[in-house]
Amino acid sequence: MKNKALMFATKAHEGQTRKNSDTPYITHPIRVAKRLEMESYSDELISAGYLHDVVEDTPYNIADIEKEFGTRVANIVAAHTEDKSKSWKERKQHTIDTLKSAEKEVRYLIIADKLDNLLGLEQDLNEQGDAIWENFNAGFEKQKWYHQAIVKNMYLGLEEDEIPCYFQEFEKAVNRVFG
Numbered sequence: 001m002k003n004k005a006l007m008f009a010t011k012a013h014e015g016q017t018r019k020n021s022d023t024p025y026i027t028h029p030i031r032v033a034k035r036l037e038m039e040s041y042s043d044e045l046i047s048a049g050y051l052h053d054v055v056e057d058t059p060y061n062i063a064d065i066e067k068e069f070g071t072r073v074a075n076i077v078a079a080h081t082e083d084k085s086k087s088w089k090e091r092k093q094h095t096i097d098t099l100k101s102a103e104k105e106v107r108y109l110i111i112a113d114k115l116d117n118l119l120g121l122e123q124d125l126n127e128q129g130d131a132i133w134e135n136f137n138a139g140f141e142k143q144k145w146y147h148q149a150i151v152k153n154m155y156l157g158l159e160e161d162e163i164p165c166y167f168q169e170f171e172k173a174v175n176r177v178f179g
């Protein structure tokens, strides 16, 4: 299933690039999925890692994901898909609320996604400077609020042995970039 998810996402994101460079967009979902794979998480979660931006950023919808990959993968992707018709603040508050209440696997996906974006952002800030904030809908202060709220809520309800190492990696990156 994971390989099919990789192929589906690669085709869906074909021609798209990341904001701060002309790197193919698919490099981001691949890194997210690989991080989940390193933790030996389920094939469904790893597949959702590959597919997590397909509904937000390509013409496919959740029904397409369900048809190809089943209900479990579709539910994980749906839980981490923003409603683009809402304002930035509403969308980010929704992600924070999801973190507070969602099942473990959805949280694992959200933090793997946020960590990859933040490490990329940190590298781009170092190489290109503050001008890169202009590529995003929200600047430094709003992003600081959002990332710090994620850190505050991501551990809620998780036992010590349910927390992957990359949660701490995310917290450290938030402190470096926004602290």
Ligand SMILES: Nc1nc2c(ncn2[C@@H]2O[C@H](COP(=O)(O)OP(=O)(O)O)[C@@H](OP(=O)(O)OP(=O)(O)O)[C@H]2O)c(=O)[nH]1
Binding pocket: 017, 018, 019, 020, 021, 052, 053, 056, 082, 088, 113, 116, 117, 118, 120, 121, 135, 136, 137, 138
């Ligand atoms: N750091 C970084 N982010 C980039 C880059 N290119 C694209 N992105 C995407 O930009 C999104 C955030 O910027 P905006 O376009 O302003 O979107 P927003 O309104 O949701 O904040 C992130 O999506 P997201 O909804 O927060 O996460 P995701 O689930 O879409 O990955 C991220 O995936 C890049 O070069 N660097």
